[in-house]
Amino acid sequence: MASAEQIRTEPGLLTGAAVEPAHRRKRRRTNSTSWGIVGWVAGILFFFPVLWMVLTSFKTEAQAYTNTPNVVFSPTLSQYKTVFSSGLWPYVANSAFATIVSTLLVLLLATPCAFALSLRPVKKTRDVLFFFISTKMLPVVAAIIPIYIAARDLHLLDNIFTLVILYTAMNLPIAIWMMRSFFLEVPGELLEAAQMDGAPLRRTMTEVILPVVAPGIAATALICCIFSWNEFFFAVNITATEAATVPVFLVGFISSEGLYFAQLAAAATVATLPVVLAGWVAQRQLVRGLSFGAIK
Amino acid sequence: MAEVTYEGATCIYQGAAKPAVDGLHLAIKDGEFVVMVGPSGCGKTTALRMLAGLEEIDDGSIRIDGNDMVGVSSRDRDIAMVFQNYALYPNKTVGENMGFALKMHGVEKAERARRVRDAAKMLDLEDFLDRKPRNLSGGQRQRVAMGRAIVREPKVFCMDEPLSNLDAQLRVQTRTQIAELQRRLEITTVYVTHDQVEAMTMGDRVAVMRSGQLQQFASPTELYDHPANVFVAGFIGSPAMNRLDGTLSPDGVKVGGATLRPAEALLRAAQGHGQLVAGIRPEHLAIGEGELQMQVDLVEDLGSDSYVYGHLTGDAKANIIVRSGRDHPRRGDDIKIAIDTSHLHLFDAGTGLRIDE
Amino acid sequence: MTALAPAVTSARPARPRLDARRQGWVRRAPLLPALVFTIIVTQLPFLVTLYYSLESWSLVRPGSQHFAGLTNYLDVFKDSQFRQTAVNTVIMTGGTVIIAMVIGVALALVLDRKFLGRGIVRTLLITPFLIMPVAAALLWKTTMLDSTFGVVNFVLRPFGIGHFDWISRFPIESVMIEMIWQWTPFMMLLVLAGLQSQPKDILEAASCDGAKPVAIFRELTLPHLRRYIELGVVLGAIYVVNDFDAVYMMTQGGPGISSANLPYYIYQRAFLGFQVGQAAAMGVVVVVATIIVATFALRLIFKTFSGTEQAA
Numbered sequence: 001m002a003s004a005e006q007i008r009t010e011p012g013l014l015t016g017a018a019v020e021p022a023h024r025r026k027r028r029r030t031n032s033t034s035w036g037i038v039g040w041v042a043g044i045l046f047f048f049p050v051l052w053m054v055l056t057s058f059k060t061e062a063q064a065y066t067n068t069p070n071v072v073f074s075p076t077l078s079q080y081k082t083v084f085s086s087g088l089w090p091y092v093a094n095s096a097f098a099t100i101v102s103t104l105l106v107l108l109l110a111t112p113c114a115f116a117l118s119l120r121p122v123k124k125t126r127d128v129l130f131f132f133i134s135t136k137m138l139p140v141v142a143a144i145i146p147i148y149i150a151a152r153d154l155h156l157l158d159n160i161f162t163l164v165i166l167y168t169a170m171n172l173p174i175a176i177w178m179m180r181s182f183f184l185e186v187p188g189e190l191l192e193a194a195q196m197d198g199a200p201l202r203r204t205m206t207e208v209i210l211p212v213v214a215p216g217i218a219a220t221a222l223i224c225c226i227f228s229w230n231e232f233f234f235a236v237n238i239t240a241t242e243a244a245t246v247p248v249f250l251v252g253f254i255s256s257e258g259l260y261f262a263q264l265a266a267a268a269t270v271a272t273l274p275v276v277l278a279g280w281v282a283q284r285q286l287v288r289g290l291s292f293g294a295i296k
Numbered sequence: 297m298a299e300v301t302y303e304g305a306t307c308i309y310q311g312a313a314k315p316a317v318d319g320l321h322l323a324i325k326d327g328e329f330v331v332m333v334g335p336s337g338c339g340k341t342t343a344l345r346m347l348a349g350l351e352e353i354d355d356g357s358i359r360i361d362g363n364d365m366v367g368v369s370s371r372d373r374d375i376a377m378v379f380q381n382y383a384l385y386p387n388k389t390v391g392e393n394m395g396f397a398l399k400m401h402g403v404e405k406a407e408r409a410r411r412v413r414d415a416a417k418m419l420d421l422e423d424f425l426d427r428k429p430r431n432l433s434g435g436q437r438q439r440v441a442m443g444r445a446i447v448r449e450p451k452v453f454c455m456d457e458p459l460s461n462l463d464a465q466l467r468v469q470t471r472t473q474i475a476e477l478q479r480r481l482e483i484t485t486v487y488v489t490h491d492q493v494e495a496m497t498m499g500d501r502v503a504v505m506r507s508g509q510l511q512q513f514a515s516p517t518e519l520y521d522h523p524a525n526v527f528v529a530g531f532i533g534s535p536a537m538n539r540l541d542g543t544l545s546p547d548g549v550k551v552g553g554a555t556l557r558p559a560e561a562l563l564r565a566a567q568g569h570g571q572l573v574a575g576i577r578p579e580h581l582a583i584g585e586g587e588l589q590m591q592v593d594l595v596e597d598l599g600s601d602s603y604v605y606g607h608l609t610g611d612a613k614a615n616i617i618v619r620s621g622r623d624h625p626r627r628g629d630d631i632k633i634a635i636d637t638s639h640l641h642l643f644d645a646g647t648g649l650r651i652d653e
Numbered sequence: 654m655t656a657l658a659p660a661v662t663s664a665r666p667a668r669p670r671l672d673a674r675r676q677g678w679v680r681r682a683p684l685l686p687a688l689v690f691t692i693i694v695t696q697l698p699f700l701v702t703l704y705y706s707l708e709s710w711s712l713v714r715p716g717s718q719h720f721a722g723l724t725n726y727l728d729v730f731k732d733s734q735f736r737q738t739a740v741n742t743v744i745m746t747g748g749t750v751i752i753a754m755v756i757g758v759a760l761a762l763v764l765d766r767k768f769l770g771r772g773i774v775r776t777l778l779i780t781p782f783l784i785m786p787v788a789a790a791l792l793w794k795t796t797m798l799d800s801t802f803g804v805v806n807f808v809l810r811p812f813g814i815g816h817f818d819w820i821s822r823f824p825i826e827s828v829m830i831e832m833i834w835q836w837t838p839f840m841m842l843l844v845l846a847g848l849q850s851q852p853k854d855i856l857e858a859a860s861c862d863g864a865k866p867v868a869i870f871r872e873l874t875l876p877h878l879r880r881y882i883e884l885g886v887v888l889g890a891i892y893v894v895n896d897f898d899a900v901y902m903m904t905q906g907g908p909g910i911s912s913a914n915l916p917y918y919i920y921q922r923a924f925l926g927f928q929v930g931q932a933a934a935m936g937v938v939v940v941v942a943t944i945i946v947a948t949f950a951l952r953l954i955f956k957t958f959s960g961t962e963q964a965a
Contacts, residue, residue: 036768042760043777049834050780052804053792064796069807109690112683128684135695137947139895141919142936145929146701169694172687230785233897233916237924247787251902254791261795261802268788279783280776287779290839291846292884350857370860383858387876396872397862444862 050276056265064262079266083253088270091249094160098245099228102167106175106224107217109168114179115205129180132173140170140233148237160243166234171224178223181292182216183209219289222282229275246271298451298484300324300347304356307342316342318508319356324501327482329475331499333489334531339508340488341456347486348377348454360451371400376445377454381461382437384429384444391416391425394443415447418477435466442474446481453478453485459494471498492532496520504528526648529575529641535603535617538581541645542574549574549642552608554587558640561653571645576635578603578619586634590616592625604631699940705933725934734910735935738918739942745825745914746894749832750886756833757840757885758878762870764841765848782838790902793831794820824904824912831899836892840885847881848874887950894943915939 056064058075117125147166148157156162186209194204210217232247239248253267279286302322308315317339324330332340345351347358349370358365365373376397385393394415395408403411416422419439429437438458445453458474459467475498478485489495495502496516504511504519504527512524516532523529523537530536542551544566549556551574557563566572583604592606602624608614609630618633625631642651709721729735764775781789797803798819806817819827851874859869897916900906906913906921913921919939923932 032766032768035763035766036770039763039766039768039771039774042763043774046834046837047777047780048804049789049792049797050784052796053788056796065802069802069804109687113687116681116683128688132687132691133891134944134947135691136891137943138695138699139916139919139936139939139943141895141897141916141923142702142933142940143695143698144920145705145923145933145936146698148923149929150698150701165694169691172691176687226783230787232785232787232901233920247785247898250785250787250791259795261799264791264795268785268791272783272785272788275785276780276783279779283776283779287775287842290782290842292843348857348861350860370857371863371865373861375861377858377861379854379858381852381854383852383854385855385859385873387873396859396864400863400865400868444858448862 053265054269056262057269059262059265061260061262064260064265079262080270082263083266083270086249086253088249091244091246094163094239094243095229095245095247097160098163098167098243099225102164102171102228103221103224105164105168106171107221110172110175110179110220111217114176114183115209117176118180118183129177132176135169136173144233144237151238157238158240158242158244160239162238163234163243163245166238167228167231170231170234171227174227175220175224178220178289178292179213179216182213182220185216186212215285215288218282219285222278222285223289225278226275226286298361299326299359300452300484300486301359302343302347302356303359305343305346305353305358306355307339307346307351308354315339315354315508316351317346320505320510322503322510322513324484324486327484329478329485329487329498329500331487331489331495331502332505333492333495333502334505334511336490337507338505340490340503340505342508343505344454344456344486344488347452348375349373350377374448374451375454376448376450376452378441378445378456378458380457382429382441382458384437384440386429389426389428390421390432390440390443393429393440394447397444397448411447412443415443418446419443434461434463435470438462438470442477446477449481449483451484453483453487455485455487457489458487459489460491474498492534496532502532504531506531522650522652523575523641524650526573526575526643529643529650533577535578537575537577537641538616539643540574540576540608540614540616542572542642544570544572549640552588552611552614556587556635556637556640558637558642559653562640562642562651565653566642566651569642569644569646569651572651573643573645573648575641575643576639578617580636580639581616581618582634582636583618583620583625583631584634586632588616588633588635590618590631590633592627592629592631594627595620595624597622597624606631702933702936705929706937708930708933710929711927721930725930726938728931729934729938735918737910738906738913738915741825741910741912742894742914745829745832745896746890749829749836749893750889752829753833753836753889754840754844754882754885756837757842758844758882760837760841761844761848764845778841779838781834782836784835786835786896786898787902789835790831790899793827793834794903798827798830820904821908824908828899828903828912831903832893832896836889840889843881843885844878847878851877890950 052069055071057079058077059070059073060076060078063070063073117128151157151159151162190208190212191204194208199208229245230247231245232251235245235248236251239245244252250267250271254264300322301324302320305317305320306315307317320339320343322330332343334340342351346353347360347365349365349368353366360373360375385396388396391409391412394412398408398411412425413422416425419442421436421439421443424432424436424440429440432440438461441458445455455474459470462470471494487494487498496519499516501513501515502519503513506527512519512528514522514524519528519532523532526539530539540551542549542556544550545555547555547557548563549558549566549572556574558566589609590606591609592604594605596603596605602620602622604618604620604624606616606618608616616633643649644651706725707720707722709719709724760778764771764778784792795803797805799806801816803819805819806814809817855873856869859873864872894914895916896914897920900912900914900917901920904912906917910918915935919932919935922928922935926932
């Protein structure tokens with residue numbers, strides 16, 4: 001039997017004589033338990049503000065305005081009633097329209113562009129990519145002035161299509177970068193096999209490439225939707241009453257009502273809910289997109 | 297230098313029905329070169345990794361120089377491992393790769409450099425010390441992986457199929473180099489491969505494994521001449537030993553249409569085993585007047601000899617391989633084969649175990 | 654597409670040249686819609702901004718437009734508030750990105766291990782990124798950091814910190830906390846991608862070589878993660894430097910301009926002060942500064958990105 005001095009062991013594990021398997025497997029479990037605790041603590045900490053927002057939305061203002069936060073209380077839907085009766089739906093319709101149409105437009109423009117940029121890396125490829133990402137580096141504030149003035153002069157202020165155009169331009173660079181990284185994952189042999197099988201480019205594209213890239217397209221679309229739905233700066237400056245979107249509604253909710261915590265929490269919950277749900281449901285796509293295709 | 301002992305070592309992956317390594321018993325002598333060989337999934341790599349500390353020992357134990365390694369982490373075992381894909385540190389130069397372990401053990405810079413240089417000289421890597429792995433060829437990377445292990449002068453070398461990513465010619469060359477190196481350094485080595493040629497040429501002793509269980513642990517010659525069961529008989533030797541169904545009869549073993557007459561002692565030992573498997577290697581069959589009749593399906597002419605593949609006439613499932621010379625039959629020929637019964641192996645058809653005289 | 658077709662070799666020299674040029678255009682065609690669209694929507698406005706920056710123009714007094722040369726630029730450089738907000742922007746962007754990345758690396762290391770409920774924890778950790786920035790800013794301003802009713806003060810009460818007005822006393826820090834909260838998931842995911850792309854046998858080899866976990870992280874993992882960290886820092890900076898919502902909602906740049914960043918300050922000038930010419934000039938200055946910084950940063954991304962592609 002081995003002597004204790006001869007063995008240097010992991011801290012926390014008994015040394016020496018033959019140990020039963022259960023004990024050894026316990027070491028594996030204790031390791032993963034400590035990581036698990038850290039993980040859960042971090043997760044709860046990060047999630048807490050959101051949780052608190054949702055909890056607050058079910059309180060009355062009196063319950064929300066307390067020195068000691070109320071964790072146990074009887075929930076009420078009155079805040080939500082207020083929110084929904086404040087003319088929320090036109091804003092939602094506008095947001096939905098701007099988000100969906102701009103995302104479709106982005107996919108329409110970005111997919112062929114990314115495809116071309118991934119096929120044969122030409123030195124122009126680098127320049128083109130550089131150009132696209134550089135448009136994101138230019139501060140939006142610099143462009144907003146002429147855009148506002150131009151929109152005003154063309155009577156395109158407070159027009160949902162103006163937002164659509166702006167959101168498309170806003171998301172296009174990231175979409176192109178993301179889609180390109182997904183296209184690069186398609187093995188070259190696939191294209192060669194299709195060519196050997198006699199497929200013209202269009203069919204190769206639709207029947208061979210797109211199915212492989214489909215998850216990537218979904219991921220890109222999701223990211224675009226998130227950024228469009230959540231966008232505030234353009235919305236607040238370009239729109240007024242007709243084309244205002246949900247972020248504008250949320251902010252408008254404050255100014256007219258003052259800072260009522262519970263009500264605001266309800267409004268904020270309603271405003272953020274669609275995107276959070278989409279992100280949770282399509283989490284895999286989200287993770288793919290944000291890691292540029294690296295995490296599947 | 298150390299003795300390595302597996303005492304009933306078992307490893308079972310979470311959620312798996314069967315253990316990957318099941319109660320392995322091996323006693324490896326100090327300075328010995330042991331090869332673990334077997335088909336994919338036989339547990340040889342897991343057994344090696346258990347020794348290196350990269351897999352848990354769920355039951356039993358593994359001892360190095362008498363010390364039980366259960367619960368000891370890899371970095372405290374004084375084992376150097378050569379990985380199948382070399383696992384070279386990509387952001388470090390060849391010199392830094394080789395010196396990494398010494399650095400982790402607090403060896404001084406000058407001493408580190410000296411030992412790295414000595415190892416590099418042994419492996420012809422002196423010109424590459426400042427290069428990064430991505431600028432090396434496959435063969436060079438393999439040598440760096442070896443060098444990293446050698447520099448440490450550990451108690452045990454563990455090698456996980458280090459030649460499998462090399463092309464055929466380089467493989468043969470490197471094989472001899474590794475064997476030579478080990479003989480010179482006299483460090484206990486456990487070497488895993490799926491290639492039985494490597495096993496036969498490199499090992500002092502070879503452990504044949506299958507489905508997590510040890511089939512036989514013996515010298516290459518012993519494995520070749522006295523395989524312990526049908527599996528080992530068919531695994532060791534290329535082309536494989538012929539294994540034919542046979543039944544015991546009063547005056548011999550009936551195989552195909554013929555009755556083979558093995559040695560008296562063997563026949564006596566086979567009493568009581570009804571169904572048998574008769575094993576005979578291709579080189580112990582000869583084309584010419586003999587007991588068996590065979591139809592030729594295919595001939596492989598290798599230049600020095602040829603191998604005639606076919607089946608017993610009348611039994612398409614009874615495959616036979618016969619070694620022949622330049623002058624060999626053609627496809628479709630019906631030929632007679634003679635058996636050298638002094639080299640006949642008999643195995644029990646049920647257990648697969650060897651019947652020994 | 655003819656790009657995939659074999660090259661045409663023929664005895665007549667004229668033919669190949671025409672085909673090559675046609676090939677080039679066919680290859681470029683898919684690019685053009687996106688390119689043209691982007692140029693029109695982003696470059697034209699910038700040129701117009703450039704033009705406006707040379708004019709003295711207040712939207713309050715229509716018809717007051719007149720050419721002013723470089724006066725606006727002089728005003729900008731003399732404007733101490735502009736300098737202050739520029740400094741604020743650097744602090745906020747740098748601080749947010751660096752802290753978010755450090756926390757992101759730590760969280761990625763945790764998520765790289767297997768433990769019970771790892772998927773749920775990942776969902777929880779991703780959520781801040783999904784929250785609408787104005788909603789998040791509101792959330793932090795009211796329910797979290799409010800001096801009387803905020804949760805943070807409640808939690809800190811046992812430690813003696815009761816009615817602390819975070820927003821007024823630490824405006825920049827408050828905004829930064831909100832931004833860090835929102836951007837850490839993004840950094841975490843990028844780094845997680847990096848961790849998962851590292852071959853496991855290298856870590857095993859290091860363990861056999863006697864390296865303790867800290868040494869393995871320092872010597873092997875961190876160098877491997879470098880390209881992912883660089884990518885995260887650059888992309889994150891691009892978004893954070895332009896972040897308007899947080900400042901607008903939480904502090905309105907105040908007190909004074911102590912928490913105003915450049916986007917907010919320019920917005921104030923243009924839409925609240927109606928000083929189009931000055932705002933335009935500021936915009937141009939910011940653009941030029943960004944281009945200079947970006948040129949260095951982009952060289953970094955490209956080295957990173959083409960390296961990633963090779964390794965993949």
